[in-house]
Amino acid sequence: MTDHVHDLQSVREATDRLLTAAAKLDNAALAEESHLPGWSRGHILAHLARNADALVNVFEGRPMYESGTARDADIERDSGRPLLEQLEDVRNSAAAWQTVAEAPKDWTRTLELRNGVTDSASRIPFRRLVEVELHHVDLNIGYELADLPDRFTGQEIEFLAERWSGHPDVPATALTATDGRQWRTGSAGEPAVTVTGSAAALLAWLSGRADKGASLTTEGGQLPALPPL
Structure with missing residues (x-):
């Protein structure tokens, strides 16, 4: 059952876990392969930051991404940045999303994501939680599916x-x-x-x-x- 209040807190906690774990990497490790074929760990962190931006767009009634091509280009552009820059971007974009997500709103409203997908506003926090938790696993730094709450x-x-x-x-x-x-x-x-x-x-x-x-x-x-x- 959806509980957006619980999910919002879970996103905050999961983001802190991911940032703490990723901070132990270095620039060389960031360029190494993740569990996702074709993506480095840098790609994962870049995606998490841009996904936070995209979900702010969803809450504010804008298209989630300009286009699929633009989404992919942004991830590729940001994937090679140094670790400290990546961590700052994930932290700041996550904080901006959290601020928008925690503001009073009609949680029953139907929102549009990408590729024609729609969902209740109350399920968006869980969708962000999925991104943070599963991509923490995808980073390939010791956090596995069996470690998920x-x-x-x-x-x-x-x-x-x-x-x-x-x-x-x-x-x-x-x-x-x-x-x-x-x-x-x-x-x-x-x-x-x-x-x-x-x-x-x-x-x-x-x-x-x-x-x-x-x-x-x-x-x-x-x-x-x-x-x-």
Whole structure:
């Protein structure tokens, strides 16, 4: 269930964790590969800063990005900066977003993101939390999916499971975490496939990260292939 007040505080805490961890890097480490193919750690930090700017635009009724091409160019432009400049940019852009996000507003309002996606204002803080938490993992500096807060992991599994709910190319699938939590995704009808594993492994599969579900067990069929995020 969406709780924007809790999510706003979680964003603040997750940002502090990421900045503290990234501050231990140096310029050379920043240029090394992240967990995302084709992106260095510098690309990750640049993206986080520009995403904060973009979500300010969303709250203020402007297009999230000028264009997909401009978004990619901005990330590429900023990816090679020195560590201290990167950290300052992430910190300042995050603080600016937090100020806008915490201002009084109609949390029931529908906002437009990119590529025609819309969402309730109340879900935007969680979307920012996803960016900060998962990209902290993507930095490849020792923070892994299993280290994510349990509440966040459950929320993100629910969010991604909802994304594929009703999708005709994904069979009806039951998700069961080893801690007892359950979700479902895929096309309508009684689940034909049951997927079981740790919450971190389920998140890895749904988000296309880590082992991408290789450690999960299935009943009733093979692990379903998911469309690109």
